[in-house]
Amino acid sequence: MEIPLLADIVVIFSLSIVVIMVFQRLRIPTIVGFLLTGVLAGPHGFGLISAVHEVELLAEIGVVLLLFTIGIEFSLESILRIKKSVLLGGSLQVLLTIIAAFGIAKLIGLTTAQAVFAGFLLSLSSTVIVLKLLQEKAEVDSPHGKTSLAILIFQDIMIVPMMLLIPIMSGAGSAVGSSPILFIAKAAVVVIVLIVSARLIIPVLFFQIAKTKSRELFLLAILTVCFAIAWITSSVGLSLALGAFLAGLIVSESEYSHWALGNIIPFRDVFTSFFFISIGMLLNLKFAVSAPVLILSVTVCVLLLKTLTSGVAALLLGLPIRTTILVAIILSQVGEFSFILSRVGLENGLFAGDHYQIFLSVTVLTMIGAPFIISLAPRISTFVSALPFPERIKGGAAPIESESVTKVLKDHLVIIGFGLGGRNLARAARVAKIPYTIIEMNVDTVKSEKEKGEPIFFGDAVYETSLDHVGISGARVVVIVISDPTASRRVISAVRGRNPSAYIIARTRFNDEIKPLRELGADEVITEEFEASIEIFTTVLTKYLIPRDEIKKFSTMIRAEGYEMLRSPKLTSSLKDLSLHLSDVEICSLRVSENSFVSGKTPAEILLRSNYGVNLLAINRDSKTIANPDADTVLHAGDVLIVMGSPEQINNLSELTLAKDK
Numbered sequence: 001m002e003i004p005l006l007a008d009i010v011v012i013f014s015l016s017i018v019v020i021m022v023f024q025r026l027r028i029p030t031i032v033g034f035l036l037t038g039v040l041a042g043p044h045g046f047g048l049i050s051a052v053h054e055v056e057l058l059a060e061i062g063v064v065l066l067l068f069t070i071g072i073e074f075s076l077e078s079i080l081r082i083k084k085s086v087l088l089g090g091s092l093q094v095l096l097t098i099i100a101a102f103g104i105a106k107l108i109g110l111t112t113a114q115a116v117f118a119g120f121l122l123s124l125s126s127t128v129i130v131l132k133l134l135q136e137k138a139e140v141d142s143p144h145g146k147t148s149l150a151i152l153i154f155q156d157i158m159i160v161p162m163m164l165l166i167p168i169m170s171g172a173g174s175a176v177g178s179s180p181i182l183f184i185a186k187a188a189v190v191v192i193v194l195i196v197s198a199r200l201i202i203p204v205l206f207f208q209i210a211k212t213k214s215r216e217l218f219l220l221a222i223l224t225v226c227f228a229i230a231w232i233t234s235s236v237g238l239s240l241a242l243g244a245f246l247a248g249l250i251v252s253e254s255e256y257s258h259w260a261l262g263n264i265i266p267f268r269d270v271f272t273s274f275f276f277i278s279i280g281m282l283l284n285l286k287f288a289v290s291a292p293v294l295i296l297s298v299t300v301c302v303l304l305l306k307t308l309t310s311g312v313a314a315l316l317l318g319l320p321i322r323t324t325i326l327v328a329i330i331l332s333q334v335g336e337f338s339f340i341l342s343r344v345g346l347e348n349g350l351f352a353g354d355h356y357q358i359f360l361s362v363t364v365l366t367m368i369g370a371p372f373i374i375s376l377a378p379r380i381s382t383f384v385s386a387l388p389f390p391e392r393i394k395g396g397a398a399p400i401e402s403e404s405v406t407k408v409l410k411d412h413l414v415i416i417g418f419g420l421g422g423r424n425l426a427r428a429a430r431v432a433k434i435p436y437t438i439i440e441m442n443v444d445t446v447k448s449e450k451e452k453g454e455p456i457f458f459g460d461a462v463y464e465t466s467l468d469h470v471g472i473s474g475a476r477v478v479v480i481v482i483s484d485p486t487a488s489r490r491v492i493s494a495v496r497g498r499n500p501s502a503y504i505i506a507r508t509r510f511n512d513e514i515k516p517l518r519e520l521g522a523d524e525v526i527t528e529e530f531e532a533s534i535e536i537f538t539t540v541l542t543k544y545l546i547p548r549d550e551i552k553k554f555s556t557m558i559r560a561e562g563y564e565m566l567r568s569p570k571l572t573s574s575l576k577d578l579s580l581h582l583s584d585v586e587i588c589s590l591r592v593s594e595n596s597f598v599s600g601k602t603p604a605e606i607l608l609r610s611n612y613g614v615n616l617l618a619i620n621r622d623s624k625t626i627a628n629p630d631a632d633t634v635l636h637a638g639d640v641l642i643v644m645g646s647p648e649q650i651n652n653l654s655e656l657t658l659a660k661d662k
Helices: 002-025 030-041 052-073 076-079 083-107 114-123 129-134 141-169 180-212 215-235 240-252 257-282 285-290 291-317 323-332 335-349 355-375 377-385 403-408 420-431 442-451 464-469 485-498 511-520 528-543 548-560 608-612 647-659
Strands: 413-416 437-438 454-456 479-482 504-506 524-527 586-591 613-623 624-627 640-647
Touching: 002 030, 002 052, 002 257, 002 613, 030 129, 030 355, 030 377, 030 613, 052 141, 052 240, 052 257, 052 285, 076 377, 083 141, 083 291, 083 403, 114 141, 114 291, 114 335, 129 141, 129 323, 129 413, 129 524, 141 240, 141 291, 141 335, 141 624, 180 240, 215 240, 240 479, 257 355, 257 437, 285 291, 285 355, 291 355, 291 613, 323 355, 323 420, 335 355, 413 420, 413 613, 420 437, 437 442, 442 454, 464 485, 479 485, 485 504, 485 511, 504 511, 528 548, 586 647, 608 613, 608 647, 640 647
Parallel strands: 413 437, 413 479, 437 454, 479 504, 504 524
Antiparallel strands: 586 640, 613 624, 613 640
């Protein structure tokens, strides 16, 4: 019996593999690959799909699972930790974009509902694309990375109220009730009932299922909770997506949320691929080709609009101009959740004429261009920040009351960046009584740490004014511990220009950054990957009884050569003087039994070394360790002897510790 849907799934997956492999080489986002797959396989392409309706049903499941995982990942505690960037930055970016888009939409003749809906669509950026690009560049923890992701978190949360408002704006009273007040009351009752019942039922249910240790049973329970709550909300006139999001929130409150997320992600990825493919099936390439000037013009306008509104939001957060430009460009594209909103708007009649096709074409173009535009962001930010802006906007530290302190500092340490590495360095400097100053770009961190008495200043260290404020000309050592490779290069150049004799230490995550940073003037470049490797093989060599002075000498040599030894295939030649293992020597522990031969005797009486060839290294007695016991130490029953010798010698001694004294 032939199943049309099965044949269509084979076609979709086969075509997706080919398209995505090509897109991976071109560094184009995977989402765009799925969209193109839908274009090629859909009715406006080669017409390879016959079960279009079934594919759309699979796409709906994808939306449900996507919102479910967002709910699981939603953590009120984590949001409160970066509440200013999430709540203030996110709300400013979304609100400013909606207002700007609303004004433009009204000017071109759209209705009020359509204009607000246009603002909803344009306010969202692509979390998937941005997160992937930031991870590839190791900039997730950089100031612009943290701010961008915080705003994206707010955008992801806002999709739920936006989806609820769309039917109300369109006047779809039959779907949501006779009045908005009744609809909101109904939604509130459903949400409260679900949350209260879930708090009583879900923890008990998951506990009983977890006790079975059955992965299949747990997965079925997770999917049941997701789809059941989505079905309940949809049956009372609310959306499936809202139910899925609530289900995710309920699961996130349990101790099994991480396990649930890990199990559900593969299903989410498969079904969301159907969603993007179904969107691509709606895209009419003939329309896009027939109006290239219109599509390109709107795309450029959208990119500029989002860059402007995101930039204003970042600037109002108090970020320096360079970071502001980076955030603005990173958030300039339209995101994947806009596709979800577009489907809801299409169902509620908020698109007029060819507007839906224009939206699809423009969104796809912004997503395709995102990696290339973001790659240009550092150069653009460098150019813009060089313009004659006021120092406060640029990010230079303001001359505040502690300026006189920095003037008297000499031979001090300057710490650039106050993340975990900067905090640990400052703590060590404080204990060692080394005078130090700190430059940090996070306003909240500067404020809180200054209240604690830290000599910390707000500013962007790429600017010489910020460096002058912390007395860079008199500094002996400058340590750069920021997660922004581009900024690190500029900071080194700026420091070297102000203080040619300063000893500059830079941290980086990229091995290929070592040479450029050294060429710019860094005296020492610490790379996280190689340092981890050194720590690992140091531990390994220690376990193989390599002398500590040789290990230390070897580690120092590697660092002195700029890790060249680890990057070179000639590593073995550098290790030739080290004996990597002593296969004929063993270190182990033996417990002295009651009335054994050795109990009550001393090592001298037993003649451990001369008769048995074994060295006694330590004795563990009553949870205390006796290191290097002398020959007259009496061995007691219950003692744990730490001994070294050949396996055969230790085996002979082991028999003595167990044998009865006859």
